[in-house]
Amino acid sequence: MSAHILVATTGRILRQLRHDRRTIALLILMPTLLLTLLYFMYDGQEQAFNRIALIMLGVFPFIMMLLITSIAMLRERTSGTLERMFTTPVGKLDLLFAYGIAFGVAATVQAAVTALLAYWLLGLETAGSAGLVVLIAVANAVLGVALGLLCSAFARTEFQAVQFMPVVAAPQLFLCGLFVARPDMAGWLEGISNVMPLSYSVEALMEVGAHPSATGTMWRDLIIVLCVVVAALALGAATLRRRTP
Amino acid sequence: MITAASCARCLARPNLIIHLALNFEGIAMDTAIEVDDLVVERGKHPVLHGISTRIQRGVITGLLGPSGSGKTTLMRAIVGSQVVKAGDVRVFGYPAGSASLRHRVGYVTQSPSVYGDLTVGENVRYFASLYKYGATEAAAAIANVGLDGHEDQMVSTLSGGQRARASLACALVGQPDILVLDEPTVGLDPVLREELWRQFRALAEAGTTLLVSSHVMDEANRCDRLILIREGSVIADDAPGAIKTAADADDMDKAFLTLISAQGEKG
Numbered sequence A: 001m002s003a004h005i006l007v008a009t010t011g012r013i014l015r016q017l018r019h020d021r022r023t024i025a026l027l028i029l030m031p032t033l034l035l036t037l038l039y040f041m042y043d044g045q046e047q048a049f050n051r052i053a054l055i056m057l058g059v060f061p062f063i064m065m066l067l068i069t070s071i072a073m074l075r076e077r078t079s080g081t082l083e084r085m086f087t088t089p090v091g092k093l094d095l096l097f098a099y100g101i102a103f104g105v106a107a108t109v110q111a112a113v114t115a116l117l118a119y120w121l122l123g124l125e126t127a128g129s130a131g132l133v134v135l136i137a138v139a140n141a142v143l144g145v146a147l148g149l150l151c152s153a154f155a156r157t158e159f160q161a162v163q164f165m166p167v168v169a170a171p172q173l174f175l176c177g178l179f180v181a182r183p184d185m186a187g188w189l190e191g192i193s194n195v196m197p198l199s200y201s202v203e204a205l206m207e208v209g210a211h212p213s214a215t216g217t218m219w220r221d222l223i224i225v226l227c228v229v230v231a232a233l234a235l236g237a238a239t240l241r242r243r244t245p
Numbered sequence B: 001m002i003t004a005a006s007c008a009r010c011l012a013r014p015n016l017i018i019h020l021a022l023n024f025e026g027i028a029m030d031t032a033i034e035v036d037d038l039v040v041e042r043g044k045h046p047v048l049h050g051i052s053t054r055i056q057r058g059v060i061t062g063l064l065g066p067s068g069s070g071k072t073t074l075m076r077a078i079v080g081s082q083v084v085k086a087g088d089v090r091v092f093g094y095p096a097g098s099a100s101l102r103h104r105v106g107y108v109t110q111s112p113s114v115y116g117d118l119t120v121g122e123n124v125r126y127f128a129s130l131y132k133y134g135a136t137e138a139a140a141a142i143a144n145v146g147l148d149g150h151e152d153q154m155v156s157t158l159s160g161g162q163r164a165r166a167s168l169a170c171a172l173v174g175q176p177d178i179l180v181l182d183e184p185t186v187g188l189d190p191v192l193r194e195e196l197w198r199q200f201r202a203l204a205e206a207g208t209t210l211l212v213s214s215h216v217m218d219e220a221n222r223c224d225r226l227i228l229i230r231e232g233s234v235i236a237d238d239a240p241g242a243i244k245t246a247a248d249a250d251d252m253d254k255a256f257l258t259l260i261s262a263q264g265e266k267g
Ligand SMILES: Nc1ncnc2c1ncn2[C@@H]1O[C@H](COP(=O)(O)OP(=O)(O)OP(=O)(O)O)[C@@H](O)[C@H]1O
Pocket: A245, B042, B043, B047, B065, B066, B067, B068, B069, B070, B071, B072, B073, B074, B110
């Protein structure tokens, strides 16, 4: 890895994103619009809205970044730019970290805007600070990026890549405690949910929702999520092939 | 195995004639690329059947052969992006694709590989920055391929030939010691082709090694050396004049046809 290549590549990915105005608009507006929808669905049920909106603040960036990253990486592969990139001084880690940082920056903007509107317009209330919510949301986005990069190694076409969204995201979403509290699940389901990273970020968000200051559980959960990010990036690097058949 | 090309001292001081005499393999010390018994399979089918060749430093080598004969595959093996089954490919004495070669080898793929969602300028400046070059070098590379005035145009809106030239500019900007160009002039008009070949020649004279694949026989005549492959085997590897003489033909088109069909009868 080298710093100037990492900076150049991160800048290039952000520039690509900047040219795509519609994607930026969708990235920034979509979560807010969906939260607004939830707001009207749970009209008058403040408790329920607070719980679901808080979890969604973490889930949206995860799902969006998972999708965007796997498509972006697939495009690098199918357009031949990935093959070309590997004949230049760009290393695998340069590329993976550049994607992580660039989309992490995009996710920070997204999470900040969504949280701002959720607290101000929709009256979201959490015992802990909004800053921690944004921090966890960004960690979730980076988790989405890392898993997206890993998934794209197993997809040959766009059709396959979008199929990975339900495969990777849906089970995590079902088992993360949004629908059924994790301790109330059958033992084997709880076991599965225990090895899914989204369970920990949702738990961290719920800690922020319930406690005025950051708790040890929250930090532990955040660290677990970041460890999964590093592991996914390392696996992603291992599955990224410089030489292809 | 010590060959002249793998000898660092030789590389640094190409005038050390004595090494020529000491070189027991008889390889000229100005060899840039050595390919030995290269076997490549793609999709379970053998594509290259034990190819061996030497590509000289500072000259233009043309790679010719019918469609599907394995030109792109050989080039991919040289830049280190092809899985090879057996054999050895060395560039400046290092195994193809080594980290130390990656700032010295420029590769232009057959179908242009540039970012469609960036402008021409952004693409070339990105590639420039990978080699620690800046906007000045990027602008020069863009002008060299005749795309000045299109800096701010999105690559996705370029014509086919313009996109190919944008892709070429991204390789030129790194000022590599070896340029591997897979059909760089396809779809270009004669004026542009003439202009690009003048630049290839100037680069070779400045010491750059060029390997250029082509289908155009007029371009074959502009090369210093030609490698002719058919169905994954080298059938001729010589100067254009010598190839024409060997085939007893007075133009390259005829020589090509004669050699291809003669080989076909043998096989
Ligand atoms: N990804 C692949 N999987 C399987 N077979 C492949 C693949 N790519 C190429 N081939 C086969 O390998 C052979 C050589 O292909 P290659 O691209 O090297 O030919 P070429 O000489 O560059 O042809 P052209 O002049 O048409 O570009 C062809 O028969 C082709 O069908």
